[in-house]
Amino acid sequence: MKRATQVTALAAATMLALAACGEAPGEDPTTGTGGEDVESVDYTACMVSDQGGFDDQSFNQAGFEGLELAEAELGISAFEVESTADTDYGPNIDNLVQQNCDLIIGVGFLLEDPIQAAAEANPDVDFALIDSAFSDEEFNLVELANGKPLLFNTAEAAFLAGYLAAGVSESGTVATFGGLQIPSVAIFMDGFVDGVAKYNEDNDAEIEVLGWDKEAQTGSFTGDFENQSNGQNLAQGFIDQGADIIMPVAGPVGLGAAAAAQSGDARIIWVDSDGYLTTDFGDIILTSVMKQMGPAVFDTVEEASAGNFSAEPYVGTLENEGIGLAPFHDFEDEIPQELKDQIADYQAQIISGDLVVESPNSP
Amino acid sequence: MTQATPDVGGVPPAAAPPSRPMDDDGRGEGSSILREMLESSWLVSFLAVVIALVLGGVLIAAADPDVQRTATYVFARPSDFFGAIWSSVASAYAALFQGSVVNLGAPTFERAIRPLTETMTVATPLILAGLGLGIGFRAGLFNIGAQGQIILGGIFAGFIGFTFSLPPGLHLLLAVFGAALGGALWAGIAGVLKARTGAHEVIVTIMLNNIAVFLVAYLLTTSAFQRAGSSNPISPPIPSSAQFPLLLGDGFRLHLGFVLALVAAVGVWWLMERSTIGFRFRAVGENPHAARTAGMSVPWAYVWVMVIAGALAGLAGSAQVLGTEKVLTAGVAASFGFDAITVALLGRSRPLGTVLAGLLFGALRAGGFAMQARTGTPIDIVLVVQSLIVLFIAAPPLVRSVFRLPTPGDTTRKRRRSTSRPAAQEVSA
Numbered sequence: 001m002k003r004a005t006q007v008t009a010l011a012a013a014t015m016l017a018l019a020a021c022g023e024a025p026g027e028d029p030t031t032g033t034g035g036e037d038v039e040s041v042d043y044t045a046c047m048v049s050d051q052g053g054f055d056d057q058s059f060n061q062a063g064f065e066g067l068e069l070a071e072a073e074l075g076i077s078a079f080e081v082e083s084t085a086d087t088d089y090g091p092n093i094d095n096l097v098q099q100n101c102d103l104i105i106g107v108g109f110l111l112e113d114p115i116q117a118a119a120e121a122n123p124d125v126d127f128a129l130i131d132s133a134f135s136d137e138e139f140n141l142v143e144l145a146n147g148k149p150l151l152f153n154t155a156e157a158a159f160l161a162g163y164l165a166a167g168v169s170e171s172g173t174v175a176t177f178g179g180l181q182i183p184s185v186a187i188f189m190d191g192f193v194d195g196v197a198k199y200n201e202d203n204d205a206e207i208e209v210l211g212w213d214k215e216a217q218t219g220s221f222t223g224d225f226e227n228q229s230n231g232q233n234l235a236q237g238f239i240d241q242g243a244d245i246i247m248p249v250a251g252p253v254g255l256g257a258a259a260a261a262q263s264g265d266a267r268i269i270w271v272d273s274d275g276y277l278t279t280d281f282g283d284i285i286l287t288s289v290m291k292q293m294g295p296a297v298f299d300t301v302e303e304a305s306a307g308n309f310s311a312e313p314y315v316g317t318l319e320n321e322g323i324g325l326a327p328f329h330d331f332e333d334e335i336p337q338e339l340k341d342q343i344a345d346y347q348a349q350i351i352s353g354d355l356v357v358e359s360p361n362s363p
Numbered sequence: 364m365t366q367a368t369p370d371v372g373g374v375p376p377a378a379a380p381p382s383r384p385m386d387d388d389g390r391g392e393g394s395s396i397l398r399e400m401l402e403s404s405w406l407v408s409f410l411a412v413v414i415a416l417v418l419g420g421v422l423i424a425a426a427d428p429d430v431q432r433t434a435t436y437v438f439a440r441p442s443d444f445f446g447a448i449w450s451s452v453a454s455a456y457a458a459l460f461q462g463s464v465v466n467l468g469a470p471t472f473e474r475a476i477r478p479l480t481e482t483m484t485v486a487t488p489l490i491l492a493g494l495g496l497g498i499g500f501r502a503g504l505f506n507i508g509a510q511g512q513i514i515l516g517g518i519f520a521g522f523i524g525f526t527f528s529l530p531p532g533l534h535l536l537l538a539v540f541g542a543a544l545g546g547a548l549w550a551g552i553a554g555v556l557k558a559r560t561g562a563h564e565v566i567v568t569i570m571l572n573n574i575a576v577f578l579v580a581y582l583l584t585t586s587a588f589q590r591a592g593s594s595n596p597i598s599p600p601i602p603s604s605a606q607f608p609l610l611l612g613d614g615f616r617l618h619l620g621f622v623l624a625l626v627a628a629v630g631v632w633w634l635m636e637r638s639t640i641g642f643r644f645r646a647v648g649e650n651p652h653a654a655r656t657a658g659m660s661v662p663w664a665y666v667w668v669m670v671i672a673g674a675l676a677g678l679a680g681s682a683q684v685l686g687t688e689k690v691l692t693a694g695v696a697a698s699f700g701f702d703a704i705t706v707a708l709l710g711r712s713r714p715l716g717t718v719l720a721g722l723l724f725g726a727l728r729a730g731g732f733a734m735q736a737r738t739g740t741p742i743d744i745v746l747v748v749q750s751l752i753v754l755f756i757a758a759p760p761l762v763r764s765v766f767r768l769p770t771p772g773d774t775t776r777k778r779r780r781s782t783s784r785p786a787a788q789e790v791s792a
Binding site: 051079081082084085086087088090091092094095096098099109110112113132135137138139140180181182183186217223360361 | 462469577590594595596597616688690692694729736737
């Protein structure tokens, strides 16, 4: 072992010696990357992923893109750590506090307890939490002076998507499924079911929804946000039962459903991002229920870095465009104008408060 | 029942009598992978860690953006390239050390010594589960089921913890006992199936892991396991009456579970080295046929080995739920059950070795957080280092060839020949 070290050291020394004899390079490409045109600000925003990691093509990634944008446009420093297991959250947050982060953003409800504990222990650091609010020991909601929940009432946009699905379905059957049964997933499905019900009511139709029973709060879930083949099998099952429009609420698992839909002549309603732009299945994606986590993160960082951090919960709605229905893209001409007008009308009604989309999973 | 036992090695007839089975000479008749791993010397274990860290350093350097950038003009100015390699690897491993042992640059004394306590906290479930697996390995059972057993222990501990309200002390005791029982029952299924039907423990325990994962996921969708007013899959917090007391106060996460792990290590040492039960376990592991001929009940040993291993893994679950996390979630067991296999192998299934290997893995994990937070080195590197350690321990000849160590043969004849060449060993040392 000693000899190996010696050999390595000798080799390295030789290389360095040779380097000293060589010519210095003509140009020195050591200039930093990015952020040159933005004045740098002495502010560090940090982010902790949940166990999905920042490359999950889903909500960790969406939140992270907001942070990257803030780094590029606001001139702040950004730092992110990935968690690989539920047990990582506490240590990761603790290490970021030690790294003197000014703002620490946790992605996902699983980080509620660790973020809350860290916020209480470190009153001079600001915290934000995506997809969950904070609660006390009796499970009542509490507001922390330095903890900001970032929530999304996606049921509103999913309602419009459900209405659209019912309106364009030829088979009379539509479907939805989730990754895990958690409120931030089920809320999409609640809105979707309500949208279909509204269409049935307006048009005296009997469009059926597979995969979710809003009353009982039970339905179809693949069990995780990773295994695409589960999504493919589940979607194929729905297609076999006659569904021609499917809304998977399962991050990348939805790609499996899209593959099944492509071969089964069905269409997909994507969630979180505009699937026409972010996936390869644009030609079968009717529209997307967008959950604008990136902009919410960006706004939070912008406010906080300007010294205006507010712990008031942020709730993304149709009104503040924190959520929304994506453009129809390839289906623009196929969808009847009448249906589009009706959807636009309901959107206006939801924004004005005349129509309230209710969900037990609403934030 | 004769067919129930897999042939652990072909049993060469002329081998030494099994009176001192699996002693430190590492002399055994079997040729199974398991035995090969157990018999590798301490030196090989240590060197496996060293090679893994060196290869980890290569990966750290390769993943570093500065190294990648300077590599583009390495021939024009190599000093930049090697400087970048040095600074990336050195800073990453420095952060690993500071995050796992002691951080002298910390503002307060408490923060300076906290890393070591974090290492001990993370090591606790690894040691407990590793001890159980080690018993199995020495009894010839390749128990892959610690993950599921930890989860079951966590479920039992958590349920008793957050459902009942009992006086402190008694509550903790009951929850810990429940955890051991949960793990023991889960592992006992595999033990009974192995003993009565000959079902292979590897298959059965892997499948039980899957069942445990989905069981906890299912339970967390029921209202009995959820917080009031929330349908998130996360249990209510464990009340303080059922928590492991903190050993060093609020500034540290280290809890009584670590002491429990050390006590368990002593207990396992006594069980395996000093008790008749342990002797039977070892005899069955060494040669089930001989053990049966000597009047020992092999199925009995299989069941009890699994029950004890499961109880220890269940305790690991209690350390997580009642100590470190104080809540039951689907991921509360992380990958401790699988990491514990490595810990037991690295510790050569001996209690002391398991404690040390558990601390090493705890340090890698705790230091990994700091490494990621300070230098941006992906935490995956730590997982790769851990995996490489297993890989090298599983292939002792590879380690020996890298360091040009002499080959201790499987048979006494080869062994004699190799020990007659002490000069080779000196060179490598």
